[in-house]
């Protein structure tokens with residue numbers, strides 16, 4: 001099976017000393033947010049496709065061991081990271097996640 005490799009470490013960001021420097025960082029934040037939204041949409045679609053496949057194959061709705069492994073990765077971002085990971089898992093469940 002193909003594995004997605006870990007992304008390269010991020011370069012340090014020098015603290016800007018003027019408004020132009022701040023504006024430049026804001027351009028990068030806007031680009032990062034757009035990419036984050038795109039990736040969340042992609043992640044949600046991937047998760048829902050797997051959920052639908054498992055439903056039609058008669059498998060479980062949720063695989064807790066896999067979800068724990070995913071939350072481990074988000075733990076690197078601190079307590080808010082775990083919350084974020086849980087939100088992403090909930091988005092992936094979509095209709096399947098509702099009782």
Ligand SMILES: C=C(O[C@@H]1C=C(C(=O)O)C=C[C@H]1O)C(=O)O
Pocket residue numbers: 046047048050051061062063064066067070088089092093
């Ligand atoms: C997508 C899957 O199904 C569910 C959704 C997951 C997710 O969004 O990452 C993880 C585990 C399962 O509860 C999977 O098993 O990989």
